[in-house]
């Protein structure tokens with residue numbers, strides 16, 4: 001296979017792979033769409049359980065108060081009946097006190113009961129709200145899940161067919177090269193094959209050693225940028241910047257190149273140029 005064809009295939013492979021990586025990320029993000037809603041649902045469920053417990057407690061208290069109230073009423077009525085059959089002042093006073101006490105107890109119990117019943121109604125209302133919220137969320141989540149699963153299936157289908165295209169594009173190219181190339185594209189989230197313009201890698205904008213550029217120019221084998229690991233190919237410099245870069249290097253002026261390097265991406269790796277940690281082949285020209 002001619003190098004030109006290899007490069008062409010790699011560019012094609014890159015295009016397909018970039019599409020696939022993007023779709024893979026979308027697939028990874030799909031479950032996140034439901035996370036917030038599922039969290040909400042589990043919060044409401046927890047709240048419902050707590051309210052249910054509260055409700056049961058209040059209900060038991062209400063029942064107990066009703067029992068006490070019935071007892072107090074019965075005690076009062078019994079005492080009132082006895083009023084008909086008393087004969088002494090002392091008996092009358094004792095019975096009268098009994099009736100008053102029973103009446104007071106009744107009043108207090110009625111008050112307590114009303115209060116508890118009010119709270120019970122409030123808690124019940126909140127429970128009902130939780131219930132309808134739970135139903136709503138469950139329905140929505142079920143609907144969304146169905147939609148999401150369809151979406152996922154279709155994306156997985158796309159990924160599968162892109163893989164087939166990738167296999168076709170990479171056919172005949174060394175597996176190891178494809179493996180490295182794929183890793184670069186994933187890591188750099190972008191191009192894995194870039195042209196060299198003048199002495200500059202257009203992937204990382206680092207200046208490449210001269211013998212290195214010559215090797216790229218001759219196009220006999222696949223060469224990776226020593227700084228950003230992208231695959232390099234030679235491209236005739238267009239009129240303008242490329243020529244100037246080339247001429248500047250030849251004439252020994254690096255000022256334009258330094259500007260160029262600063263504008264380039266900063267990946268924080270092998271960024272030796274600005275630190276003065278130049279390749280030895282560059283030092284000769286740097287004088």
Ligand SMILES: [Zn+2]
Nearest residue numbers: 201204225228
């Ligand atoms: Zn590079």
